[in-house]
Amino acid sequence: MLFNSLGFALFLPVVFFLYWFVTSKNLKAQNLLLLAASYFFYSCWDYRFLFLLVFSTFLDFYTGQRIYRAENPRSKKFWLWLSVGVNLGLLGVFKYYNFFVDSLTGALASAGVGVSFNTLDVILPVGISFYTFHGLSYVFDIHNGRSKPTDNFVDYSVFVSFFPLLVAGPIERATHLLPQIEKPRKFNYPQAVNGMRQILWGYFKKVAIADNCAEYANMIFNNHTHYPGSVLVLGAVLFSIQIYCDFSGYSDIALGVARLFGIELLRNFAFPFFSRDIAEFWRRWHISLSSWFKDYLYIPLGGSKVSTAKRVRNTIIIFVTSGLWHGAAWTYVVWGALNALYIIPSVLMKSNRSNLDIVAQGKLFPTFREVVAMVITFALTTLALAVFRSADIPHAISFIGGIFNKSILTVPSGAMLMGGSVNIAALLIIVLIFMVMEWLGRENRFANETTGDNWPRPFRWAFYFVIAISTLYLTGIPQQFVYFQF
């Protein structure tokens, strides 16, 4: 069930009604309803994988309790590693087994050793990377003494599988979400209105911007040998905008929907395209994943309180692992490694925490220096994302090679860019308007969070009406949310 589907348009009001009008006086019933709704939502993709979700949930719930009650560190470690081993084992089987087998076979073949291993004919369960990381954060936090296990299996199951975040995050922490699930919730009008605004903005980003950019990006990436470098640059830029609007749009809808149920989820994006360096970009892009890796991998490896060589090593490990988390393909690994390469100079110079504030805070326009820094950061991340988008490494090399030659100066003709649902010139204007709105709202949690608060009601309503109608009008060919495949 996609957020941008008829099914979800029927599902959400029904759950909302039952939640606030039928079960609102009984927390247990409310949580049970959320769990049933979440499992129904998940089974709409493939009910056969529901057992995997329930198994993973039960495993972490049980091992969490055993870790907490263990009488000695050795026993604690046993239960922790059992959970980690089984969780990563499942992820390995479903997501990485074929990748490693193919890579090993290829490596042996290139060394002249002809070996054949069987690959698995399995599909990737939707959201497995997300709910596995939810569960792992729970057991890690209990092991590290940051939180206590819950005794309520339903509450814990809702934490793992709450439907807005189940298939594409944000990756939640038990310390943040579980207490909200355990406490009674009251309908809060400003919170619900805020949620609706974020949902509307999320749909606009996904349907009007991401899906239309995807049509051109797909066309250009899939036929890149027919285009000059200038068009390939456009394709790469459109893919960057697509993936941002797709994923952050999904996150906006997820956060907004959760707010309708009185629950606040972790923020996942903070206007990453207005970053002045790569470190800042990573503090603003897929925040819940970056912070997960920071807390559970980077810091245990010693973080930044180790020698320079180890800091560099840790940085490479984090980014390559993050790349691999996205998918079992070398393009993701190289994408992660490229980002590591970008960020290492600032790690060495200890300047990776120099842009912690919001760019041009309190001002309308940035300085020239800030503009240059943002453009360079955007260019670097776009180049890395071109690798991310490519079908394989030869495709990526060919695509990037196609950019860096004199054809980059070719002025694209209209005939090169026909075929999208929205004319390319119109799309670029819409993207520009969108970026201006993002810029104006960059000091909020999402672009339109406070837009119109001080306007007379008819103007405020007109503004949101225009967004709703524009979303319908600009609907292109519906595309799957990019991050569902992870």
Next chain:
Amino acid sequence: MKKFLLYIVVFSALTLLFVFILNRNYFPAKAKGNDGYVGAIVDKHAYADKTKSPRIIFCGGSSTAFGVDSKMVEQRTGLPTVNMGLNGSLGLEFILNQARYIARPSDIIILSVEYNLSTEGSYKFKKEAARLYPPAANFFSRTISQQLNDFFIFDFQHNFKTTYTNLTGGKLPEFPKNVVYSRSSFNENGDIVRNFDPHPSHDFLEKFELPHIPNADIDPMNSFKAFADEHNIKVYFVYPPLDDKAYEAKKRVVGIIQREYEDGLRIPMLDNAADAILPDSLFYDTEYHLTMAGKKVRTERLLELFKKKGVVAVK
């Protein structure tokens, strides 16, 4: 909560009302003719309507649009000939239902489907055909979800655009008239007549994939045969023209498909797959699209078959 629900309902109602008003054409937003390729469906039906039975009606995808010289067939058989071939993306279901819609007793239907034609086809193409030629909406089935999507997205987008254009006195963008894939490239009978020489980028062979799908096609075609028998309509099957290089590359799959047709298809077959193979130099831009010269060669072959198999008297 009451205030929240009230506002949500009012906001949603306003949005729905706006869409509804536009889609009911309260504004002068009638669909304008489209000069694009699919727009030819209007002209094909117009010609089919004005011709008298018995007629020869060619049905299929774009290989039929590019691959038949209907004027030659008319001259040699003395029967009005209509080429309903348009685009394989419309799908077999659409093509057969369209044939049901236009066929009359004593007509002769020549059905030719591309090897990789799917039963369902592309919804986008079908919907576009239905927008330009409203009866085509009955040629394919729609789920409730698709109907809602059509109303809120497809129709709304079109009506919004035309309403805006009408209110501002502007013009909808015109489709270039000198390209092969346009409505103006078809003659009165429905044949494409601008496919002169082989396309310079004759590099389709690597992209030509041949999924194995005829099993799904056989039942709908047999069901059409039953319909034709009931209504005294003759129906014959011919293989689509295919580039010899493509045939060499895909011979095995074509052979499998032919065997399945021979085993399961109840429509009389006038030829076999190998008979429909023509030299690469006679193809325009894809493995199925003949040039004008190729079309003459194929039509001659078809007329020979008609004569040999007693389909119709041929001069």
